[in-house]
Amino acid sequence: MWRVTEHSASTTTSPRSRVSARVAAIAESATLAVDAKAKALKAAGRPVIGFGAGEPDFPTPDYIVEAAVKAVQDPVNHRYSPAAGLPVLREAIAAKTLRDSGYEVKPSDVLVTNGGKQAVFQAFAAILDPGDEVLLPAPYWTTYPEAIRLTGAEPVEVVAGVDQGYLVTVEQLEAARTPRTKALLFNSPSNPTGAVYSPEQTAEIGRWALEHGIWVITDEIYEHLTYDDAVFTPVVKVVPELADTTIVLNGVAKTYAMTGWRVGWMIGPSDVVKAATNLQSHLSSNVANVSQRAAVAALEGDLSAAHEMRTAFDRRRRTMVEMLSTIDGVVCPAPQGAFYAYPSVEGLLGRTIRGVTPTTSAELAALVLDEVEVAVVPGEAFGPSGYLRLSYALGDDDLVEGVTRLQSLLREAV
Structure with missing residues (x-):
């Protein structure tokens, strides 16, 4: 077992970190963190709908x-x-x-x-x-x-x-x-x-x-x-x-x-x-x-399975964009690729929702999870605040239910 000698202890002017500065500076993956939290809440019996995961919901062919x-x-x-x-x-x-x-x-x-x-x-x-x-x-x-x-x-x-x-x-x-x-x-x-x-x-x-x-x-x-x-x-x-x-x-x-x-x-x-x-x-x-x-x-192999997934993603993409675009304060360009929507929520920041006035997208995402049990990733994970990322790589029914909850909550903003 390593021991600190009396001499070394007396000459130490400041404690050294147990973790290197370079590794300590790494931020946790926000997308994985949101997904993990959503899964933990689900495991605890909460009806959480997670839009955080960046993975297809289909089985491997x-x-x-x-x-x-x-x-x-x-x-x-x-x-x-x-x-x-x-x-x-x-x-x-x-x-x-x-x-x-x-x-x-x-x-x-x-x-x-x-x-x-x-x-x-x-x-x-x-x-x-x-x-x-x-x-x-x-x-x-x-x-x-x-x-x-x-x-x-x-x-x-x-x-x-x-x-x-x-x-x-x-x-x-x-x-x-x-x-x-x-x-x-x-x-x-x-x-x-x-x-x-x-x-x-x-x-x-x-x-x-x-x-x-x-x-x-x-x-x-x-x-x-x-x-x-x-x-x-x-x-x-x-x-x-x-x-x-x-x-x-x-x-x-x-x-x-x-x-x-x-x-x-x-x-x-x-x-x-x-x-x-x-x-x-x-x-x-x-x-x-x-x-x-x-x-x-x-x-x-061929790309037939990929094309089937793309067809499903396209359907979900259209549904999500249409639903998000009905919320006052949300601007949601139609994504042209991948399986994420990235709406601007800057029009909601500074407005009060159920007694809370979020000023950042991180605060808004936390409010959404607490109030309607929907997990989204805030824009701070990807650069500037003021945005949310929602994956549409989840089932159609969960997608509609999750965005419906968002609509209900965010329409309360005053």
């Missing part, structure tokens, strides 16, 4: 589960495999990229990760140094700034509000650029807003990044979830010259309802992927082989 069952029974999957991923899965990812994004990548330039979050962190870790800056369009997914700060770099928020449809412009990016700007995070379709950049907007941003030698880290996890006339546009497809300074992040979680299987990937230049693989070899080694075999089945 049968053919993927069957591939996993078969993999469990094969002893080859009971052993370590290459840290970068099973060769067959890296090949399937390369083939899927050509099929869905329209450009070729080498399997050797693919790194399979434990879900998309590990890909996010390792992408930043591979190219950033302390003092670097990353342009981060806001609203943003809650993990991005924390992953950036863990490298010693700094996120620089570039805010696009509801009036811009949550889409930043090249002019805004240029105004935020400094000599320390190393990278741009690009997420389309977007979590949390559901915004989708057009092919023209994507190309313009890509050409701007290329002109200024700025890395693009593009998160494409929602590529198959677009609605109406919106289309997913791979930045490397429209600006091929960016391939040497772009890292693509993706995974099977959203497209195939495989959030719990934990399979993501990053695609990038050979030297960056090699560096990230070295990091992963010490951090976590290989992704579970059974999950990798399931991912192979997912990527080699």
